[in-house]
Amino acid sequence: MLAVTGICLATASPAFADSDPENPEFTLNSSSECEFGGKNIKSTPWSLQRILMDQLREKATGKGVTVAVIDTGVDDSNDQLTGQMASGGKDFVGKAKDGTQDVEGHGTRVAGIIAAKPMAGTGFRGIARDAKILPIRYTGAEVGGKPKQGNSNTMAAAIDYAVQQDVDIINISSDTTKRQNPPPLAAAVKKAVDAGILVVAASGNDGADGKSRDTYPAAYDGVLAVAASDRNDERAFFSQAGDFVDIAAPGVGMVSTVPVGGQCSDDGTSFAAPYVAGVAALMMEKYPEWKTPQIVARMQETAQRPTTDPDRYLGWGVVDPIAALSDDTEPGMTPKPEAPKQAGSGQVTPMKVTMGESEAEREQRVSIYVVGAGLLLVLVTGGSGIAIRDWRRKHSARTGS
The missing domain is CATH 1.20.5 (Single alpha-helices involved in coiled-coils or other helix-helix interfaces)
Known part of the structure; x- marks a missing residue:
């Protein structure tokens, strides 16, 4: 049984000391203390107020799409997650065979942002409520009363397993600045990308200084790297900057599910990544004939940004779910910025800030x-x-x- 209360893993600095430089452990990109089995938050979170949920539901609900959440496990005893799990979950560090034990609470919140069911008494719900979650615990276990953390080897094994399970999307809300190339992690990511799976990863929370630095697995080729934005559609101060950043999503004051029951609010790129994964699940249901790069290209082309070109803070901009699902013309394999308009053309070119x-x-x-x-x-x-x-x-x- 899970404890009634728990501490969610911390902030911008590495959560665990690396015992092996060649096999680093990862930071879980969140920052708050949450009560397990607590109360639900009645109001609708700002991250959902910015989109018309009824209109979004009319376009797609994520039905038929499976998202692997490679994290600390997912506790499906929360009422909003009961029945939302795909069969075949796995635990690589603990003894919960199906990955549905979460002593940290991190993975449960990530899963909720993707696919939590609507429920009376709360305005919070997942972006893709009919998507299925495949829970895979690669870190954050308790064995014999002692914490057991994963590393790049267990993450690589988790990714390989997700590929074997033929998932559509893999969400990874943790990172390290230590590049692992060649195998195992880089090879596992490449295998997933080559299989046509969309790998979504958080950019990291060490961005307060504004300096660029690569984080992994987000910076690997083919991975959709997600930064966190605030209520003003600007970069959250902690969100890691870098040329590898592809897109942004809300990551401040993010309400989601916690183990045993209830909800809490938290900040981090950990919760921006599943927001994007949820939008991708909607798109995969609506556009089943599109390839993964086309899904990503349309999401980037329709994102909200102040200029025509991407930058190292928000990538192509803040994801706009309604816009991404409103254009049925088939996109290319790479995003195309709007071309500068000719004078007198009657069209407006976005101005630089x-x-x-x-x-x-x-x-x-x-x-x-x-x-x-x-x-x-x-x-x-x-x-x-x-x-x-x-x-x-x-x-x-x-x-x-």
């Missing part, structure tokens, strides 16, 4: 000046009338007229 005021702000400022000048004129005119009246009264009193 500047520190100056926009045209709308300038018009608002001028309007304020006009109104202010009008009020000043009224005051001056009124004041002049009063002054003239008083002068006449005084003059009449002196002359007796």
Whole structure:
């Protein structure tokens, strides 16, 4: 049985010391303490308020799509996750054969963002509620009362297993800065990508300094690397920057399911990655004939961004689920930025973000000046009338007229 309460693994620094530099352990990209078996959050999270869930559900629900969550396990005793697991889960570090034990709580939250069922009394639900989760625990076990953590070997084994299970998407919400090339991890990732599986990975939480650095497996070729965005569709301050970043998704104040029952709110690229995985599941249901690179290309082309080109903070921008599912024209294998428009074409080219005021702000400022000048004129005119009246009264009193 799981404990009633638990601490979710920490922050930006590595969660565990690497005992073997050639076989590093991984950081779980989240940052809060959560109560297991706690209460549900009644309100709808901001990350779901930004999309029209009813409209999204009309387009797709993720039915027929399986997402492997390679993490700390997934506790399906939470009511919103009961019945959401695919058969064949596996535990590579503990004794839960099907991967449905989660003493850390991390994997359960990741799974909830993808496929938690709607439930009365809470506004939270998964992006792709009819997708199935294949729980694979590669780290975060307890054996004989002692913690047992995974590393690149167990992650590689977990990826290989997911490939054998013929999943559609693999979600990995952990990272290391230590590149593993050649095998085992790089080879496992390549095998998954070559099999047509979409591998989604968190970019990492060490980005507060704004410096670029590669993290793995996110930076491997063919992996969809996900940064975290905030409520303003800007990079969350902790989100790792780098040229490998492909796309961004909400990663601040992310509500999701926890073991035993209830929900909690947390920050991290850990929860941006499954948001993207959920959107991908919707797209795979709606566009079953599209190849994985086409799914990714359409997602990137329709993402929200201030310029035509990607950058190292948000990649191609913040994922827009409705937009990604609204264009049925078949995309190419790589994203194409909008070409600059010819002058007089009647189309608008997105402008680069500047520190100056926009045209709308300038018009608002001028309007304020006009109104202010009008009020000043009224005051001056009124004041002049009063002054003239008083002068006449005084003059009449002196002359007796």
